[in-house]
Amino acid sequence: MTVLEQTRAPRSDVRPRRSPLGSRWTPYLFLAPAAVFIGLFQAVPLAQEIYLSFTRTSLLNPTRSTWVGLENYAHIFSDDDFHRTLVTTLIYVVACVIGSVGAGLLVALLLNRNFRGRGVARALVTVPWAAPGIAVALIATWMLNPQYGIVNRFLDAVGLGVPGGAILDSSTYALPAILVTTVWQLFPLTSVVLLSALQAVPRDLTEAATMDGAGRWWTFRAVTWQVIKPTVGLLALLMTIWSIRRFELIWLMTKGGPVGSTETLVIDLYAQAFDSKQLGTAAAIGMVGVVISLIVIAGSRLVTRAADKEGLR
């Protein structure tokens, strides 16, 4: 399944014109419908956004733009608030990835045993992933309601109550609260995927290790972790990308507040575009986000490649 095989195959074929998978145009024909579609609805708007990021454009009159060169970029990078936004985004993304993959792994290990009702447990645990973001934001906000929310009542009862209970109204607790909500929604997906990855762990190997008196932690690291590592890596990448662009949950719960403590790149972008009506600045913020994501992807490819090489040795 290497690229090499495929490129050579037609040449070595006896009937070069009837190569096994059709002419050299065939892949493009399979590709074309999707390419046209994605081009029209993703590439064209993206190109427009790149252009917009070099202009001053108002939401109220988007067809009239003034070219300002790098002004928008210079503006956001010299803005302390934007630096805080970048830091908040970083914290949010890293915590989401660690939280969702970590919680997913724990739950997967927990459910990767035979016990009665395992099917029910697996099904119920994955329910949060299916809940619509809007509904989650609504119920989370209600549960976190300072006066009548069940969360505060519970925290008060166990003596951990936040003074006044205003969790989402506190620049200290709002971000953690949003993080917990996000992880609650994400861990089902990671645990389901990790659970099936765990099926590939050779049971006799772990059993043998345990027989040899190896500790659980050692067995996990030496056997289980090696098998699920690629899956964890892929999930981490997916969670990173999705967390960078997550919008509804944060917007509906705090709108980025209080005092910018939950303002991630996408929230900032949306506020710039639709509150301040500055499409140019918003586009520039968006481009920063895209570049960051690209770096993440490139970085992950490098890591994967390095890991592959190590594995070959």
Added chain:
Amino acid sequence: MSRLRLGLTLRIVAVLVVMGVAVFPLYWMFVTALSSNSDLFASEARLLPDFTQFGVFADALAEGETLTWLRNSLVIALGTTALSIGLGIPLGYALSRFSFRGKALTTVALLLTQMLPEALMVVPLFALFNRFDLLDTLSGLILANAAFVLPIVALILKGAIDGIPRELEEAGRVDGARPLTMLVRINVPLIGPSIAAAAVIAFFHAWNEYVFAVTFIYAPEMQPASVGIASFIGEVGTPVQTVMAVAFMFTLPAVAFYLFAQKYVVAGMTAGAVKG
């Protein structure tokens, strides 16, 4: 022996806790919907649903446009699923079985689209939709949603097709079957679980989508449920019970659909995204 039993007990407790954490917010949505005002704003929480308040569901269905919203959401979700699967299968096949100039670029481009936030694309898409008369239509939302979910669908399907031994196509090759025939006859039936997984992802994406829906739709009878629920959030007051009742009715079909498709999703995600 007792240590073993302790471990087992701990494990059972842990499983129960995880299940509780997973399900509680949805349960609480249900309880909140079924609360009287005095219970809702009492100093002690009522932990069980008050079934005498069941009328809130009937009211939400009868008075509001809840059914219209749910129907619109369903149309959008099904349309998005059909479109993205229809376009995603050939794309995934091309990426899996062929090598061609620009393949690496295509893959990177697909990943790139996964990072574009909807909020960034709203304004240019609005102009585009305006030109094509797609504003205020469900078809417009289907196209927009499909464009956003197609890349991940294609990548999942590519991974799945990667997993099918090429030898299976050899037989077809000898018979001189065309690539399209081979794709439809040989590959598609074998990647059923992955198609199901991709379909579930596409369905959820469209079922939940809010940013496009709230901007591209203004006729009330075209609103999907995500926007409809938000419209209860009023300037002077928000009827908590009604909102929660509608939110619950909005959540339930997604959860049911998910539970129904769950075993395919697991198999498909594993075959597709993970190995891919």
Added chain:
Amino acid sequence: MSKPRVRRATVAAATVVGLATAVSAGCGSDSDASSEGGVTTLTFAASTFGDPGRGPQLQEWIDEFNASQDEIRVEAASVPYPTFGQTVLTQMGGGEGPDLVRFDMPEFEAASDAGLIAPLDDLIDVDQYELLEQPDRFMVHDDVRHGIIFEASNYAMFYNADLIPEPPTTYEDFFATAQSLTSGDVFGLAFRQTEAEEAGVWQDIFNYVYGFGGAWSDGENLTINAPENLEGLQAYKDLYDANVIPRGADAATFRRMFAEGKVAMELNNGGYATHLRAESPDLNFSAAPIPFPVRSQGAILAPIVINEASEAKEEAATFIEWALQEENQVALQEILGASSVATATERSPESLQEMPFLTTFDELTESSLPQVVLGFEAQTPDIRKIVVQNVIAALQGEVDLQTALDDAQEQATELVG
């Protein structure tokens, strides 16, 4: 060559796209201001259609119009209040959107400044109506009329008459009342103080600034950090710090609390009265002027406008003219309660008996100001964002109030250039 194959693949590709289009197209489309069978359908967007207390009645009011017309139909579009401005302005900026819009003042100013609102002078002959002067003067910019008042609503102090037999008449009294009534799960006062409710916080702090003799501008320059503003906002912050309000509660929650007798006082606009009556018929509440040193308070002015991009401006104007007819103004007035409408209407004896405090609201009209920054009307939403963020930073204890206002002044001055 592989020609036949190519053709077949093309056909296949075309089929996929065709199928997709068919799936999409089958879902039906409904374009704006559509004419079908000689009937022009207009969309009228407002956030108030979603209000439980008023939405259904407003719908009935519009149904009256539809019943009176053969060729025009108005459809109410309830756009969620939290995203109303963003949604409608995006649509209008893109040359689309509803035909008729009920705006709040800041968005109205921004939209008319950007030329998104149709001038009404040639569409409606306003001279034949007796429009209320004070609110109506904000509808005209440089002799061009952009809107007609749909609803004007002055701010007053709502209080629970069971908890407060005699309403406070001075700020000290007000503070003391709020403090003495706060105990357990009952709060003396409630106002908006979270960033998620930016527009609401702006409305609420407006009363504190104007009630202490301040203003956001002198008409030429911004005066955000003026001493009077500091005094007024210090009062707002003192109440916050004194814990006499349910902190973190959003308006939906604390209004429900007011209805349940768990909040004793609230500064709110007249539109709230009808809402309370409809939602909580048993609640014994009343309203009095806000007891701050200066009798000056905010007013919600909500103009109805015609979208410049509408293809049916004449028909939209027909609807506004219908709305301005006396009996329809009276009907609208009854629905909106303590708010007033575009023209002076006589309140019915029944509603006066039910809500005797209605006259209080009418008397406040002269001293009420729309919640915009005078002289900087079109930039109000941007100034609002800056001010609210800085004031909340002060509430949170990140900076002191003086610094917050200085910062806001500086940022806003830079913004307006």
